Amino acid sequence: MAKVEGLTRLSARLENLVKKHRDAEASTSYQTPYAVIVHENLNARHPRGQAKFLEQPAREGRRDIAAAAREAGRRGEGSQGIVLAAARRLLELSQPLVPVDTGALKASGRAELTGGG
Amino acid sequence: MPGPLPHSQAAVCRQLLIDLGVGAYPAVPAPDWPVYLHGGEPDSPDEVITLAATVGVQRGRRMAGDRVSYFGLQARVRAGTDPAAWSKADALCAALDSVDKRHVTVSGTAYLVHSVQRTTDPVVLGKEVLTSKRFVYTVNALVDLKAL
Numbered sequence: 321m322a323k324v325e326g327l328t329r330l331s332a333r334l335e336n337l338v339k340k341h342r343d344a345e346a347s348t349s350y351q352t353p354y355a356v357i358v359h360e361n362l363n364a365r366h367p368r369g370q371a372k373f374l375e376q377p378a379r380e381g382r383r384d385i386a387a388a389a390r391e392a393g394r395r396g397e398g399s400q401g402i403v404l405a406a407a408r409r410l411l412e413l414s415q416p417l418v419p420v421d422t423g424a425l426k427a428s429g430r431a432e433l434t435g436g437g
Numbered sequence: 438m439p440g441p442l443p444h445s446q447a448a449v450c451r452q453l454l455i456d457l458g459v460g461a462y463p464a465v466p467a468p469d470w471p472v473y474l475h476g477g478e479p480d481s482p483d484e485v486i487t488l489a490a491t492v493g494v495q496r497g498r499r500m501a502g503d504r505v506s507y508f509g510l511q512a513r514v515r516a517g518t519d520p521a522a523w524s525k526a527d528a529l530c531a532a533l534d535s536v537d538k539r540h541v542t543v544s545g546t547a548y549l550v551h552s553v554q555r556t557t558d559p560v561v562l563g564k565e566v567l568t569s570k571r572f573v574y575t576v577n578a579l580v581d582l583k584a585l
Contacts (some may be wrong), residue, residue: 362513375491
């Protein structure tokens with residue numbers, strides 16, 4: 321029977337990699353207390369911006385966000401840098417869609433690490 | 438999801454929710470929990486469900502050429518009291534979670550709803566403060582469906 325050498329070692333390395341990067345987590349959010357209401361209320365009419373200002377770019381911009389993460393990986397950033405780059409790209413994509421009244425909601429956008437890595 | 442949809446995902450899901458007993462078709466006099474489509478939500482009665490088509494997710498293309506898409510859906514649950522709104526939103530979530538290859542017919546067009554993937558639990562929007570002080574929850578989901 322053919323025997324594949326080094327599988328155990330490879331498997332152990334992969335397990336270590338997964339353990340090391342599993343908890344790397346970043347989030348994109350808007351911090352004002354009314355952000356969720358503005359985001360979810362499809363009935364409101366906004367002169368500038370729209371509801372679903374975060375969800376829409378998260379869905380439509382998946383490739384763009386993944387590309388930002390890949391680019392961070394190419395630059396040699398670790399798992400935290402990679403997820404943070406993705407979160408920042410989502411923030412950039414969402415900013416033009418945020419409704420602006422006083423500007424507080426738009427200014428409250430954050431991309432930050434929420435888990436270790 | 439091969440082919441175009443003659444009705445929006447909101448219209449298909451309205452019939453789905455009616456079939457599942459979560460709501461009813463709007464009528465006069467108003468039944469319990471009529472289900473409206475976005476833009477048609479009336480001021481009365483207090484207890485209504487309103488469905489809106491929202492942005493979905495594109496999952497690429499199969500080798501055969503058809504695109505794989507999941508359709509975005511938002512359900513808005515409005516009621517005069519918080520417990521009433523919450524319990525209906527919770528029931529709506531349970532109904533959506535239970536969908537497994539369910540056939541739905543809208544105005545003579547048959548659809549197969551493969552599944553509904555909720556992307557949120559009920560999100561509380563609080564009271565409609567400037568207008569009625571009714572309580573509102575929303576539930577967001579992705580719907581996998583096709584016209585037959």
